[in-house]
Amino acid sequence: MMMTRIDDETRITQEAARWFGSLIDSNARRADFFRWLEESPRHVEEFLFILADAQDLALLTGKQRQRIDELSREIGSDASASPNVVPLCRDAPVHFASATTRDVETTSGAPPPHWQPGARRLIRRWTAALAALLLLTVGVSWWLTGPGSWRTYSTEIGEQRALELADGSVVDLNTNSSVTVRLTDTSRTVRLLRGEALFSVKHDPRRPFLVHTSSAVIQAIGTRFNVYRRDGRTQVAVIEGLVQVSDATDLTSAVRASTTPTRQFLNAGEGADVSDSGNVSEPKSVDAARAVAWRQRRLVFEEDTLGEIAAEFNRYNAAVKIRVDEEVAGEEHFSGTFDADAPEAMMQALAGDLALEVTRAGNEIVIRRREP
């Protein structure tokens, strides 16, 4: 546990330092930078510390910098010059034999003057060596593959998948969907890149669980909720617990107008839509069972238009596609429950409608108005 904490601390410091280094020159990656900041208050704090250190560095005078070189020669840490070579024991470790580290730690007051400086220096070097090793091994490996890195999971058309995250939370991915996930000791961040997912979040107050889409941020504590990215909007439905949905408003205009960005709290059985322009709708009651019926591969329609119905079926089926003539796409409203993998069943149901003509041509089902 102790170890984990230290590693996480180091990792955040490294990330903050890296961000600072890249932002001095170019603001090209600022969106990624803000995403990183948003993952945890700890990131914000660490970045502020790095900024403060950088200020002190920038304010060093030429004279002070010369003094550094003198100091460096005095404490003798300079000779090896190459950062890949850690000066472990350039002095013969004679003193080390006469004084163990334990002695140094337990002897307070006035240790024998003949060995103390050497031992101190050695310990300091060992600490430096360990720190360097930690930086090189832990740092690099955590950076690339560790719990601090992003992992992406995707499903093909028709495929569904349940992912258990390391924190015990479960993400059910619907057809043709993609999420990228990052867990650290201080944050749990999911980006829904496309499609739909049901989140069953393990309660952990120390680590906020955030789901981002292009226009919305959904924050959960311990709860189950469904997020669906569709054309023009993000739909959120809460099955259990409480979540907060906020928009991703245009920063400058929000600042200029000093408006509070739209934000809604949703209880179980409530849902909200966030438009791509960032408007969060009022909470409305949703049928929780319907919202997650997709996990049984059921499609539930309630007064939906033919266009919406076709789009839903097409999410699950690569082999057969439904095409709805523009003339009827927005008008007709239908209700019913269908098997997501059987568009033919729906085709038969619609064929009973005298106003519509349903034809199959190759792997395409075409729905249009029946000519009188």
Next chain:
Amino acid sequence: MTSINEQNAHAFVAESYKKYGPELRRYLQRRLKDRQDARDLSQEVWRRLLRIRNTAEVIEPLAYIYRAAANVIAEYHHLRSRDCVSVDSDAMQYAADHPAELARDEMSEQLVRQAELQRILAAMPKTYRDVLLLRVTEGLSYEEIGSQLHFSPKTVEQYFFRAMTLVRKSKRDKQKTGMAP
């Protein structure tokens, strides 16, 4: 439209220090000493970032985050100044009468920090130190430093972020153990 990369880094940090440095600095200093500081600045800044989110519009991210932190601190002071109990009127009066001494405190704090920084820099490998100073103090790009020291820009970047991490870690470790780094 000016952005940081049009000025140099030195100018930016020096400028922002003048504008908001001392307050933020004092806060961070306290924070190092007492992790349980009830007023959690970063928590508040983070909350604001989440609320206002279209980051593509932020032209100067460094300045933005700095200003956000400074604003939170300023608001906090404003709130506190209305709270009679927490105002030490004698100290306020003294400060009003002796502005030069306050400035001197500021200077001495800075000198102490820079002495510490000198020690930390002296203890790290020379290449790290050179990269760090060229980047932050001189405002050179990774490419420029690379051609000067005969490393690839990628390597320079690695050295830079490791050096920066070492500085931060040394300060933190010192606070934890109460020993010199």
